Amino acid sequence: MRRALVLLLPLAACAPLPLASLEGPRGSEVRVVLEDFAFRPQALKVAPGTTLVFVNEGQAPHTVTDAKGRLDSGALAPGAVFRYTFTEPGAYALYCRFHPYMTMDLQVE
Numbered sequence: 001m002r003r004a005l006v007l008l009l010p011l012a013a014c015a016p017l018p019l020a021s022l023e024g025p026r027g028s029e030v031r032v033v034l035e036d037f038a039f040r041p042q043a044l045k046v047a048p049g050t051t052l053v054f055v056n057e058g059q060a061p062h063t064v065t066d067a068k069g070r071l072d073s074g075a076l077a078p079g080a081v082f083r084y085t086f087t088e089p090g091a092y093a094l095y096c097r098f099h100p101y102m103t104m105d106l107q108v109e
Ligand SMILES: [Cu+2]
Pocket: 037, 060, 061, 062, 063, 096, 097, 098, 099, 102
C-alpha cells in the first residue's frame, strides 16, 4: 500500500481530492492511470461507493475489464477517461483485454 501512495503523489497536483481519498468515505474519487503497459497503482483498496477515474496516459488503447465480467470500459483511446463507481464489496481482478499482462488488484471493502 505504501508503494501505491508514493506512486500517486505526483498525481495529487492534478486530482481535486487529497490522498486521504484512497480509503475515504462513500463518494470519493480515486485516479488510476493506465500507462503503456501497466495500471498505476497496481493494487488498491477503497471503500464501497468509491469512484475510480481511469485515465489512459499511454500511447496505446487500453481497456479496464473485470475478470468476472462485472465491468468493461471498452477500448480507451490515448487520453480517454473511464469512471466507474464500485458499490459492490469484493475483490476485483482488473486487466486490459488488449494486454492481459496489465493487471490491477482492487479490493472494495
Ligand atoms: Cu492495454
